[in-house]
Amino acid sequence: VRQLVESGGDSVQAGDSLTLSCVAYGFAFDETDVRWYRRSPANKCELVARKSSDGLEYYTDSVKGRFTITEGDAKNTKHLQMNSLKSDDTAVYYCATGALQFGPWSSYDCSHSQGTQVTVSS
Numbered sequence: 001v002r003q004l005v006e007s008g009g010d011s012v013q014a015g016d017s018l019t020l021s022c023v024a025y026g027f028a029f030d031e032t033d034v035r036w037y038r039r040s041p042a043n044k045c046e047l048v049a050r051k052s053s054d055g056l057e058y059y060t061d062s063v064k065g066r067f068t069i070t071e072g073d074a075k076n077t078k079h080l081q082m083n084s085l086k087s088d089d090t091a092v093y094y095c096a097t098g099a100l101q102f103g104p105w106s107s108y109d110c111s112h113s114q115g116t117q118v119t120v121s122s
Helices: none
Strands: 003-007 011-013 018-025 034-039 045-051 057-059 067-071 077-082 091-096 116-121
Touching (some): 018 091, 045 077, 077 091
Parallel strands (some): 011 116
Antiparallel strands (some): 003 018, 018 077, 034 045, 034 091, 045 057, 067 077
């Protein structure tokens, strides 16, 4: 079964750091893009960051300079390094990839995987 599984979420204080992991099963993750989305308590599904297979990166304005997509030691793993966390970062975080997205990205709704909860207390 081809799937992505997220982990690493936790309850932390504002200013802390967390590293989320996205593990791929059933396909070559090192040859595809990765996207990180989050669903906030207001239930909005937001693109946070993405990295293409050729290394091009995008970060939404609210996380620029604080979040970074990194490659894992294992070829089937990618991470989202999150520094200087804020209460507004509280959300369920999801990873996605074009290899598993059948349809336009505009249809992605943060329901394709389990996600991992990040809670930041101020």
